Amino acid sequence: MFTPAELLEINALLTPENKIVILTHYNPDGDAVGSSLGLKHYLKAKGIHAEVVVPNDFPKFLKWMPDAKKNIIAEYKRKYAFDLVNDADVIFCLDFNSPSRIGLVGEWLTNAKAKKILIDHHQQPEAFDYVYSDTVIPATSQMIYHFIEAMEDEKLVNQDIAECLYTGIMTDTGGFRFRSTSATTHRIIANLIEKGADPALITSNTWDTNTVSRLHLLALILGRIEVVCNERVAVLYLTREELKEYGFQKGDTEGFVNYGLSILGVKMAAFFMEDLYEDFIKISFRSKDDIDVNQFSRKYFNGGGHINAAGGKSYESLADTITTFKKKIEEDQL
Template sequence: MILKGFEALKSFLSKPKNIVLIGHRNPDGDAMGSTLGLQHYLTKKGHKATVVVPNEYPDFLHWLPGSENTYRFDWQNSQSQKAINASDIIFLLDFNALHRVGFDMQKTLEKYPNDFVMIDHHQQPDDVKYMYSDVEICATCQMVYQFIEMNNDLDLIDEAIATCLYTGIMTDTGSFRFRSTTSKTHRIIADLIEKGAQNDKIHNNVYDANSYGRLLLLGQALSNLQILPAYKTAFITLTEAEKKKFDFQKGDTEGVVNYALSLKGIIFAAIFIEDKEQHIIKISFRSKGDFSVNQFSRNHFNGGGHDNAAGGKFNGSVEEVITTFKELLPTYKNELNRSYEI
């Protein structure tokens, strides 16, 4: 764990400040839950807090308390720039490096004259003045809870804060099933429920709000599934044409890679998604056991994340990324075979 400048930050925040909170590009449940949850807390402390995200986030997160007041940098650029320029400090939540917000927003943040606070659980964070980093914690939302706890303010957590933080922890732990989910995580979840988080409602809003097109897209993805038993590996592909055919919306591919990992005998899974807007192949990796997809992605696909969950990107076609991926696997065959007892 890295806890840097915490006492100085407490002193800085002892008087009302103008604060901006930023999540990573293509925000997920943890990014939205942590930014909105912390926004509600800081507002209760007397600060003016504004959430700015780089781009659109999934429709199944738009119900989160405070979501309607969030600025999108790509769409509401003037409002976002105004909020950033007027702020006394910026919180960076659920990402470890400025490039994770996208090129345009990165350039804006690199010119920012004031200080950053980073609260994040990804490996190899950039160095900023104030930092709370812990790669052992399952979700940034849990870190926000613990940040509030460090300030002796757990009594300030209300239903809105509890709902946001519960959502982020639930989504980043795969509904509390990943290895990073600890007994402390469950104790925090219990407290969030006691403080007003309606666990059944949250789960329904996130996981049981599928469009017809999203389910058809999932069917297409599963029909594209390929298994490489010699490497205990499986992967899924989705082309731009397939996405368009089923009226793809932001968030529709969230969690699809986990279906590949759920196969018996598989310990390494990937999904390759063509993204014409960014001119890349977006990649998500998942693993079981000791095989680090974080290191694999850093080494070969300009990405990173956690040991068992990481992302990356590839400049080329779907066919080319599949060829590259398959060519890499023999190098890792021994690691894959001893990674996990099946």
């Protein structure tokens, strides 16, 4: 957590007169959107206006959250988003550890005159004016709750804040299944329910929203999952042609990698997908126990994240990327 002195300084920055912007990472997920909107609604409860800027669009199943459709999407409103970041007095940086993780907005952030406040749970954060970094906490949305507590404003938590933070915690813990989910996490969830978060409604709005294209793509990859490395590693993939054939929409492949990890005996899963428009392969890694996919991704696939959940990127062909992956897991004896 921020030091008491830092909290006083941050509180002094949070005034109606200051222009405040909240940024999150490229390809925003549930925690990115939930933490950003949760913070926005907290500031609103304090009488302070803030704008949320996301680098690119995010899945439809996250747009039910209060004010989600008011997020400024930089790839669609580039000049407006640039002006917001450039003119800001305070910028909250949520759920990313480096400007390189936020696409075209990264350069704007680096050059902005604003005070920059990082709240994030990824490893190896870069320098910001104020840093609250904790890699043990399972979701940035939980860190926002801790920040509100530290500001002695827990009484301000309302239904809008509760719904957004609950969603962020739920999605980044895999429905409270990941081992990083702690007793503290569950106590916060209980508090959010008491503040108005409806678990059944949130789960339905977020996860019970399958499109036909998603189900077709899921059936395709489930029919050809490959298990390698003494049946400890699952490999899944989708080609660009397949995405086009089944009418891929943003968010359709969310969570696909977890199906590989659910196989009995599998300790690591990797999902490879050709980008729909550019020549690179997007990779999602998941693992169990002490298999560190964060370091693995950093070492071989231009990525990073958490010990048991990370992302990466490859500029080889899909076939060559998978071949390289299989070679590296054998070399590292995963």
